[in-house]
Amino acid sequence: MVENTKCECGHNNPVGTILCEYCGKPLQQEVIEKSSIENEMRYEGAARRSQQSVMSLFDRVWAFFSSVKVAISLIVITLILSAVGTIFPQEEFVGAASKELFYQQEYGWWGATFYQLGLSKMYSQWWFASLIAMIGISLVICSLDRVVPLYKALKGQKVIKNIEFMKRQRIHVAVEVATDEEEAKLAELEQQLNNHRYHIQRDGKAILAEKGRFSRWGPYINHIGLIIFLFGILLRFIPGWNIDSFVNLIEGETKRVPQTEYYVKNEKTVAEYYRPEELPPAMKSGGGEVIKKYQTDAVLLKKVPGSNEMKEVTRHEIQVNDPLTYEGLNLLQSDFRPQQLRGIKLGITDKNTKQSKGQFTVVFHEISLHQVYQVGDLKVRMEEYYPDFAIENQRPITKSQEPNKPAFIFTIQKPDGKEEKSWVISGERLPDPEGNQYGIDLAGFDLANQTGLMVRAEKSLWVYLVGGIIFMIGVTMGSYWQHRRVWARVDDGVLYIGAHTNKNWFALRRELEMVGKPIGQVFGLVENEKE
Amino acid sequence: MKTTMEYFLFATFFLYLFSAVVFLVGVSGAKKKGNAERVKKWGKAGIILAIIGVTLHVAFIIIRIMLSGHFPTSNMFEFIAFLCFAVVLGFIIVFFIYRSFVLGAFVMPIAVILLSYATVFPRDVQPLIPALQSSWLYIHVTTAAIGQGLFGVSFVAGLVYLIHKVGNRDKSKSAISLELIFLVLIMFGSFSIVSTIFQMTGYQATFKHVYKGAEVVQEYKLPAIVSPYESKTVKMDSFAGMSKPLFESPKVFQGEKAASKLNSVLWSIVSGLIIYAIYFAIARKRLGKLLHPLVQKLNLELMDEIVYRSIVIGYPIFTLGALIFAMIWANQAWGRPWGWDPKETWAFITWMFYSAYLHLRLSRGWHGEKSAWLAVVGFAIILINLIVINLVISGLHSYT
Numbered sequence: 001m002v003e004n005t006k007c008e009c010g011h012n013n014p015v016g017t018i019l020c021e022y023c024g025k026p027l028q029q030e031v032i033e034k035s036s037i038e039n040e041m042r043y044e045g046a047a048r049r050s051q052q053s054v055m056s057l058f059d060r061v062w063a064f065f066s067s068v069k070v071a072i073s074l075i076v077i078t079l080i081l082s083a084v085g086t087i088f089p090q091e092e093f094v095g096a097a098s099k100e101l102f103y104q105q106e107y108g109w110w111g112a113t114f115y116q117l118g119l120s121k122m123y124s125q126w127w128f129a130s131l132i133a134m135i136g137i138s139l140v141i142c143s144l145d146r147v148v149p150l151y152k153a154l155k156g157q158k159v160i161k162n163i164e165f166m167k168r169q170r171i172h173v174a175v176e177v178a179t180d181e182e183e184a185k186l187a188e189l190e191q192q193l194n195n196h197r198y199h200i201q202r203d204g205k206a207i208l209a210e211k212g213r214f215s216r217w218g219p220y221i222n223h224i225g226l227i228i229f230l231f232g233i234l235l236r237f238i239p240g241w242n243i244d245s246f247v248n249l250i251e252g253e254t255k256r257v258p259q260t261e262y263y264v265k266n267e268k269t270v271a272e273y274y275r276p277e278e279l280p281p282a283m284k285s286g287g288g289e290v291i292k293k294y295q296t297d298a299v300l301l302k303k304v305p306g307s308n309e310m311k312e313v314t315r316h317e318i319q320v321n322d323p324l325t326y327e328g329l330n331l332l333q334s335d336f337r338p339q340q341l342r343g344i345k346l347g348i349t350d351k352n353t354k355q356s357k358g359q360f361t362v363v364f365h366e367i368s369l370h371q372v373y374q375v376g377d378l379k380v381r382m383e384e385y386y387p388d389f390a391i392e393n394q395r396p397i398t399k400s401q402e403p404n405k406p407a408f409i410f411t412i413q414k415p416d417g418k419e420e421k422s423w424v425i426s427g428e429r430l431p432d433p434e435g436n437q438y439g440i441d442l443a444g445f446d447l448a449n450q451t452g453l454m455v456r457a458e459k460s461l462w463v464y465l466v467g468g469i470i471f472m473i474g475v476t477m478g479s480y481w482q483h484r485r486v487w488a489r490v491d492d493g494v495l496y497i498g499a500h501t502n503k504n505w506f507a508l509r510r511e512l513e514m515v516g517k518p519i520g521q522v523f524g525l526v527e528n529e530k531e
Numbered sequence: 532m533k534t535t536m537e538y539f540l541f542a543t544f545f546l547y548l549f550s551a552v553v554f555l556v557g558v559s560g561a562k563k564k565g566n567a568e569r570v571k572k573w574g575k576a577g578i579i580l581a582i583i584g585v586t587l588h589v590a591f592i593i594i595r596i597m598l599s600g601h602f603p604t605s606n607m608f609e610f611i612a613f614l615c616f617a618v619v620l621g622f623i624i625v626f627f628i629y630r631s632f633v634l635g636a637f638v639m640p641i642a643v644i645l646l647s648y649a650t651v652f653p654r655d656v657q658p659l660i661p662a663l664q665s666s667w668l669y670i671h672v673t674t675a676a677i678g679q680g681l682f683g684v685s686f687v688a689g690l691v692y693l694i695h696k697v698g699n700r701d702k703s704k705s706a707i708s709l710e711l712i713f714l715v716l717i718m719f720g721s722f723s724i725v726s727t728i729f730q731m732t733g734y735q736a737t738f739k740h741v742y743k744g745a746e747v748v749q750e751y752k753l754p755a756i757v758s759p760y761e762s763k764t765v766k767m768d769s770f771a772g773m774s775k776p777l778f779e780s781p782k783v784f785q786g787e788k789a790a791s792k793l794n795s796v797l798w799s800i801v802s803g804l805i806i807y808a809i810y811f812a813i814a815r816k817r818l819g820k821l822l823h824p825l826v827q828k829l830n831l832e833l834m835d836e837i838v839y840r841s842i843v844i845g846y847p848i849f850t851l852g853a854l855i856f857a858m859i860w861a862n863q864a865w866g867r868p869w870g871w872d873p874k875e876t877w878a879f880i881t882w883m884f885y886s887a888y889l890h891l892r893l894s895r896g897w898h899g900e901k902s903a904w905l906a907v908v909g910f911a912i913i914l915i916n917l918i919v920i921n922l923v924i925s926g927l928h929s930y931t
Contacts, residue, residue, distance in 0.1 A: 039895060072890050079883040086873045086920075093872065107783075123871040244867070280655030294661055320661035321864050332866040333661075456866030464868060468855045475847045503843070503892075506836045507628070 009162070019045025022158055024165030037168040041500055044157070046149035066145035071138045078131050085122035088114050136230040139223045147220045154213060159203035161487050161498070169487075169498035171509060177495045185495060189488055192515045198486065206489040216502065218478020225471030232463030243457040248335070250342050251448040253365045254301065254310070257455055260329060263301040263310060269449040270295050271336050294336045295319050296451040300326055318453065328457050335452025341403065346424065347443035348375050348412070351436070359443050364403040377415045378438070384409040389425055412438050484508055486515075532598060533656075539591040540612075544646050546584030547619065551639035553577040558636040558825050574632030581619055581639060588616045599656040602669035604676065606657055607921065611649035613673065614917070615642050617680025625684050625841055629833060633826055638687045644716060647723035651730075667860035674852025675878070679913050681845025682885070682906075688837040689906030695826045695834070696900050698819030705900075706819055712907060713818040718803030722795065725802045729753050736767040736776075742785055749791050756797045759790035792922050835899050838906045839892060846885055853878040877916035884909055 006012050011022035018028055018040045026032045031040055049059070050066035064070060088107055096102035103111035103120060118125055166172055177185050182205065190200050190207055198209035236242055245258040249266035257264050272293040279290060296318045301310040316324035316331075324331040343363035349356050360373040360380060364387070373380045388399040389407035396407065407425040414420075420436045484501045501508040557573025560566045592613070595603045603609035622638040625631075690712065697705040729752055736751040740762035749759050755767060758776035767774055780790045814821055857878060858868035869875060888905050891897040897905075 042893070068890055068893055072887050072894075075883050075887040075890070079880045079887070082876050082880050082883070085871075086876050089873075090871060092870075123876075274658045278658050280657060290658060291660055292658065319664075321665040321667075323863070323866060330866045332864075334865075454866050458862070458867060461862070461868065464858065468858075472847065472851060472855065475850060479843045479847050504836060504840060506833050 014047040016047030016051040017045065018047075019165065020162065021046065021153060021156060023160065023162040024158075025162035026164060026168065032164075035168065036170050037165070038170045038500075041169075042502070043146050043150050044153035046153040048145050048149055050145050062141055062145070065134075065138045065141040068142065071135070071142055074131060074135050074138060078128075078135065081122065081128065081131070085119055088120065090122065091120045094120075132230065132233070136227060139227055139230075143220045143223045147217075150216065154216065157208070159201045159208040159487075160206040160489060161208075163489070163491055163496060166487050166489065166496045166498035169500055170505065171499040171512065173497045175495050176493055177490060179493065182490050182495075186488065186490065189497075189515075193486060196511060196515060198484075205491070207487070209486040209488075210484070212481040212483045215477050215481035216483045218474045218476070218481075220474070221477065222471045222474030225467045225469070225474055227467075228470060229464055229467030232460035232467060235460045235463065241459050243329070243455055245455045246334075246452060247331075247455055248450060248452050249296075250340055250365065250450045252342070252363070257300075257329070257331070259455075260457075261302060262313065262326075262329070263303070264331060264453065265299040265301060266451055267297040267299060269297075269336065269451040271338065271449070293319060294333050294451075296333055296453065298324055298331060298453070300324060300331075328459060328461075330454075330456045332454040332456060333451065334454045335450075337450040337452070339447045340450040341445060342448040343446035344406065344426070344442060345444040345446060346440050348378060348380070349439050349441065351439055357438065361446050362406075362408070363446060364406065379413040380440075381411045381413065382408060383411055383421070410440060412440075482508075484511075486512070532594065536591060536594040536598065537654075539587055539594060540650075543584050543587040543591055544643070546580050546587060547615075547639055547642050547646060550577050550580035550584060550635070551643055553580060554632060554636035554639055555825075558633055570632050574635065577632065577635050577639070578623070578626055581623060581635065585616065585619050585623065588612075588619070592616070595656065599658075601659055601664075602673065604669060604672040605659060605663050606652065608649050608652040608654050610672065610676070611652070611917070612646060613676050614679060614683070615645035615649060617676045618642050618645065618683040619680075620677065621680040621684040621841065621845065622687075624681075624844070625688075625837060628840070629837055631833065631837060633691055633829060633834075634684075634688055634837060636825065637691050638684060641683070641687055641716065644720045644723070647727070648719050651723055651726040662864055665860060665863060667856060667863055671852055671856035671860045674848060674856055676852070678845045678847075678849025678852055681841045681848065682910055682913060685838045685841035685845070685906040686910035688834055688841060689903035691826055691829065692831065692834045692838060692903040693900070693907070694819060694822050695829045695831060696903070698817075698823040698826075700819075705904075706817070709819050710817050714803060714807055717807055718799040721802035721806045722799035725798055726753065726795075734768050734770065737765040738762040738790070739765050740785070742787060747787055749788060751791050751794060753794060753798050755794055756801070757790060757794050760785040762790070831899070835902060838902055839898075842885060842888060842906065842909070846889065849885070850882060854882060873920050874916065877912070877920050881909070881912050881916060884912055 007020035007022060007025055007027060009020060009023040009025065011020055013021050013027065018031055019026055019037065021044075024045070026034075026037060026040070026045075031037060031045075034040075037045070048066070050063040055063070088103065088111055091099050094102050099120065100112075100115055103115040105111075107114065114120055122128055167174070186202075186205065186207060190202065190209075193207070193209040194200055196211075198211045201208040201210075240259070243259045247255055247258060247264065249255055249264065249269075251266055251269055254263050254265040256262070270293075271291060272295075273289045274292045278292075297315070298318050299315040300313040302313050303309070304311050314324070314326050318324050318331060318333045320333045323333070342365070343361050345359050345361050347356060347359045357378060358375040360375050362373075362382075367382065367385050369382060369385065371382050373382075384396075384407075386396055386398040386407040387401055388404045390397055390399050390405075405426055407423070410422050410424065411419050412422060414437070420438065422436060422438070422440050424440050424442075426442065482501050482503050484499070486497065486499045488495065488497045490496075499508060499512060553573055554577035557570045557577060560569045560573075592603055595609075604613050618638065619642050622635065622642075626635065690709075693705070693709050697703060697709055700706040734752060734754065736755045738749045738751070738755070738759050740747055740749070740759045747759075748765070749762070751767075754770040754773055755776040757778055757780045758764065760780050760782050762779070764776070767776070780793050784790050784793050810818070857875070861870065861875070862868045888902075888909065891905070892902065
């Protein structure tokens with residue numbers, strides 16, 4: 001069945017139109033019966049795709065996501081789930097090795113259930129992501145469904161409106177005017193509205209006064225900002241888009257920055273505490289020291305192509321809140337360990353004379369095989385290095401690359417060119433081979449501060465920023481301005497006035513009182529009962 | 532200078548208090564006819580006092596900046612005092628849009644409760660740990676707090692609306708819920724009073740217990756109703772014959788300061804209930820009924836618009852402060868704009884809640900009473916983020 005949507009003013013409206021696009025006359029039966037059309041005014045009574053009666057599958061999906069009710073439900077579900085996720089800590093904040101056991105032991109049955117339902121990784125679950133995605137779809141469709149008809153309606157609005165349209169406004173008035181006063185009244189009204197910064201359009205005996213129309217676009221602009229923001233999140237699924245790792249460096253050490261072509265050198269790491277006089281009494285009595293500053297003097301390096309040389313790229317004194325930043329790569333201060341084992345000091349003694357020949361320091365991270373240490377007139381060459389020494393099948397092996405129990409085989413070359421081999425195993429004393437002239441013994445430790453740097457890169461950052469700025473522009477437009485319109489029309493000796501605002505009716509009414517006062521026309525503004 | 536600062540704080544407190552009293556006196560005459568002039572006169576005095584109070588509050592903040600070298604929003608005292616400032620500031624803004632005196636009669640007492648609650652926490656100027664040494668942090672916290680202050684105003688406007696609408700009702704669910712809100716507000720107030728008294732008398736109790744394999748000492752400033760889980764009493768001043776804790780806290784509260792916080796909560800509940808019981812014994816009617824005459828002549832539509840408009844004004848500011856600036860700071864401090872830690876998550880929840888509210892206003896049936904309830908719930912969410920997340924969750928698992 002095809003609805004007849006032709007208005008009596010002669011305008012042909014699209015199916016689904018509530019108020020005639022041209023003159024504003026209510027078209028649908030249930031609206032004609034209403035005393036107020038405030039709710040219909042929201043989108044100027046224009047036909048929206050989602051309100052059409054013919055439904056294809058696409059239209060059904062469209063209608064679903066265009067509903068504000070659906071949007072609100074999605075928001076509410078998301079916020080409730082987010083809240084549930086904070087009942088117990090999320091897994092990333094749990095240090096324990098076995099997460100499952102942790103939730104079980106700390107929080108009993110509830111904890112175990114929390115873990116099993118996957119709530120302990122709530123914010124990275126596929127269903128949480130799909131909720132956010134659905135909000136994104138809703139944002140796009142809701143906006144498109146409304147902004148296009150609204151734009152067309154506001155752009156094409158006519159000054160002369162149907163009397164029924166004006167009488168059904170939430171704020172309206174009708175006063176009789178003598179024919180010879182008509183023009184003066186309208187001119188006065190025009191003047192007063194103009195004083196209140198309304199833009200006036202005049203068409204014969206009708207006035208349309210309007211201000212703040214641009215605020216109507218606020219919500220749509222902020223939705224665009226949000227969509228851009230969500231797009232930034234989507235980009236994170238591209239492999240290599242983000243880097244999120246960690247590097248530990250002892251002073252003097254150089255390591256590769258994970259997932260990049262760069263290397264980072266820790267030149268110096270310090271921690272500084274507040275002096276006692278800087279602390280209030282309450283904190284002093286606590287006895288604990290309060291940290292003032294962590295700092296790592298870091299150098300970012302890059303290999304020169306085709307060689308093993310390193311070239312300095314940039315350097316920075318990294319502090320908390322003050323990372324090293326280079327082309328989107330961030331190195332952030334996040335851990336500090338004082339006095340970590342960096343190396344060991346070894347001393348050489350002549351067994352015959354019991355005299356010390358001198359010392360040398362083996363720095364673990366600098367070890368390379370066949371490295372030679374000069375001690376007095378002796379040359380000590382490292383033959384083998386086992387960082388985490390153990391014996392397996394009667395052969396020396398290393399359990400890991402961490403220097404937990406370092407062991408070495410050295411060759412000592414005497415000035416006359418003769419060589420002798422010597423084992424050094426930390427924590428154990430091995431008898432030197434028969435006939436060795438020199439013995440190597442532990443003489444001390446080489447300690448230094450260790451820093452922990454977070455390695456972060458987030459290429460979506462600027463996308464978020466652009467989205468955020470657009471959101472703020474839109475939300476500011478929509479929040480601090482409102483779209484107010486006043487229609488006035490003289491018809492058959494009666495001056496009809498109708499007024500509409502998209503929000504803050506009280507403020508509009510007060511403004512209209514002020515508009516009315518100087519004219520000596522107290523607008524007995526009648527309010528239609530809201531539905 | 533430190534004493535000057537304290538004087539400014541006290542002066543601010545008393546001006547807010549005077550302002551509250553003046554507003555209340557003005558409004559309390561409103562039910563008689565022809566008293567509109569009287570309300571106006573007293574109301575004008577009330578708003579002037581509030582403005583002087585806010586000015587002194589600004590002076591307090593400036594002196595504190597000079598003393599500490601950083602903006603005072605970095606511990607509980609500083610933040611709650613600033614939130615109080617933001618609520619009063621928000622009220623002043625809304626007042627000059629709508630000229631509602633009734634609103635002042637309810638906002639100012641709540642500001643007084645907030646400020647006294649703030650003073651329960653240690654007021655020392657503390658040096659900053661490295662993570663807090665960032666100007667983005669202050670920009671982020673102050674902006675967010677100003678947004679929250681406006682949400683606070685909408686909460687109070689909602690409360691006024693509800694007192695008018697349901698305060699006088701008998702035996703309805705909403706009347707009881709409203710009464711519960713008053714009870715919670717009383718608990719905040721009574722806790723502040725109780726804490727102040729015990730702080731002045733210098734009460735102390737100390738307990739020792741083992742947490743995560745290390746021995747921890749917990750100091751109580753209030754008499755111990757509840758002692759830490761599996762703890763030994765080191766010392767406990769006697770109070771009204773109470774020289775031993777009444778019971779031991781369950782295992783969940785074994786965190787570093789969890790038991791002492793639980794003790795504070797118990798004190799708030801007990802003291803609040805006692806004050807309410809005394810009130811009820813004297814007045815013999817619900818607070819809702821007592822307050823109802825004050826708002827009898829309320830313009831409901833105006834109050835509904837204030838509820839909505841305060842949120843509309845606060846929402847962009849809150850978004851900017853609690854989300855956008857927060858992300859900028861988080862990115863600077865931890866190298867990621869967002870990490871779903873509880874504090875961030877609850878800021879997100881607050882934002883989503885008010886977004887839902889703004890969309891609900893588009894639909895029929897969500898104006899008036901329902902909207903007022905939502906404003907109350909919204910502020911409750913903010914308080915959860917402020918108190919529960921800061922004190923309980925981060926106390927139980929100390930990863931913050």
